[in-house]
Amino acid sequence: MQNLDWSNLGFVYRKTNAIIVSRFRDGQWTSPEVCSDFDFHFNAFAGVFHYGNSCFEGLKAFRGADGKVRIFRPDENARRLARSAKRLGMAAPSEDLFIRMCCMCVSENIDFLPPFGYNASMYIRPVLEGSNPDIGINSSKEVVFAVMCVPVGNYSKAGSLSPVRAVISRNYDRAAPNGTGSFKIAANYAVSLYPYNLAHSIGYTELLFLDPATKTKVDEFGSSNFIGIRGNSFVTPLSDSVLPSITNKSLQTIAADMGMSVEKRAVPVEELAEFDEVDACGTAVVITPIRSIDDKPALEAPEVTRTYEIPVGDSCGKVSRRLYETIRGIQNGEIEDSHDWCLVL
Numbered sequence: 163m164q165n166l167d168w169s170n171l172g173f174v175y176r177k178t179n180a181i182i183v184s185r186f187r188d189g190q191w192t193s194p195e196v197c198s199d200f201d202f203h204f205n206a207f208a209g210v211f212h213y214g215n216s217c218f219e220g221l222k223a224f225r226g227a228d229g230k231v232r233i234f235r236p237d238e239n240a241r242r243l244a245r246s247a248k249r250l251g252m253a254a255p256s257e258d259l260f261i262r263m264c265c266m267c268v269s270e271n272i273d274f275l276p277p278f279g280y281n282a283s284m285y286i287r288p289v290l291e292g293s294n295p296d297i298g299i300n301s302s303k304e305v306v307f308a309v310m311c312v313p314v315g316n317y318s319k320a321g322s323l324s325p326v327r328a329v330i331s332r333n334y335d336r337a338a339p340n341g342t343g344s345f346k347i348a349a350n351y352a353v354s355l356y357p358y359n360l361a362h363s364i365g366y367t368e369l370l371f372l373d374p375a376t377k378t379k380v381d382e383f384g385s386s387n388f389i390g391i392r393g394n395s396f397v398t399p400l401s402d403s404v405l406p407s408i409t410n411k412s413l414q415t416i417a418a419d420m421g422m423s424v425e426k427r428a429v430p431v432e433e434l435a436e437f438d439e440v441d442a443c444g445t446a447v448v449i450t451p452i453r454s455i456d457d458k459p460a461l462e463a464p465e466v467t468r469t470y471e472i473p474v475g476d477s478c479g480k481v482s483r484r485l486y487e488t489i490r491g492i493q494n495g496e497i498e499d500s501h502d503w504c505l506v507l
């Protein structure tokens with residue numbers, strides 16, 4: 163076991179033992195290789211460097227209360243990567259290869275898998291990159307699939323379940339109407355970097371994007387999906403420009419199991435004033451409560467048009483906490499995995 167400060171890992175890069183690599187060439191995938199050299203070779207003309215022939219995934223492995231190692235819903239990530247790759251016109255690994263390489267990655271880096279009890283996990287990052295040399299605007303015919311991992315703790319510096327402030331991004335979109343918002347492609351994150359930098363520089367942790375066609379409905383945060391609790395309802399936007407979050411899908415099932423009604427529908431911006439609790443949800447952020455959302459005409463503008471204060475204030479809402487404890491309990495093997503979500507290594 164590595165000697166790390168497991169309670170304070172944050173969400174930062176750390177060198178681990180190995181990444182797992184397979185290459186798609188001449189219509190087939192090579193056997194996955196364990197590589198300890200992370201500076202691996204790429205042709206300078208590879209599509210990934212020019213035209214963003216790049217998509218990726220994010221999932222987590224956990225060391226349970228029972229000592230077992232669990233990976234949360236890797237089959238879902240395999241399918242989402244295949245969908246992203248199809249949108250980019252690139253080959254994708256089969257579900258079997260994807261899961262096998264995730265398992266290899268966890269095994270090769272097992273000494274970096276945080277012990278139970280520190281609220282930490284192993285973040286697994288599979289990436290798919292166009293690799294053959296080219297100069298035209300083409301989908302890459304050859305691709306590199308690499309699975310890497312990092313031990314992580316809280317995504318937010320505020321800490322787990324500490325509410326953060328968000329701002330609506332009115333003058334920068336992450337997605338276009340009929341664009342790629344619902345795919346986990348690198349390009350979506352590239353366009354969010356500049357507005358994120360602006361938001362951070364004026365004291366906000368999260369950016370809330372609206373539907374790009376009308377700017378009247380809530381889409382999602384730059385890092386995660388939007389969920390709102392209103393009475394006994396779990397509300398989340400139905401939009402074709404948001405990423406289909408596996409965490410959100412799981413929380414919807416948990417909410418329904420708890421007897422809540424699950425509403426997947428358009429969420430008008432003004433409805434932000436009606437929610438009892440609002441959270442960002444995703445693999446990295448898990449459930450991060452939102453304490454307030456500012457609406458500004460532009461991120462650069464000094465004025466705030468309206469502030470939506472979420473009634474939870476400084477603490478996490480009761481329903482959000484219950485959802486959090488349930489999903490984390492399942493991931494840690496403390497609550498029965500009745501939907502068969504975890505792959506036990």
Ligand code: PLP
Binds near residue numbers: 385387
């Ligand atoms: N939305 C965006 C833009 C994301 O980057 C992520 C993270 O993967 C999510 C939502 C949450 O998806 P998931 O729960 O599958 O991690």
Ligand code: COI
Binds near residue numbers: 221446
């Ligand atoms: C994830 O949650 O897996 C993501 O890819 C989001 C990113 C902000 C780390």
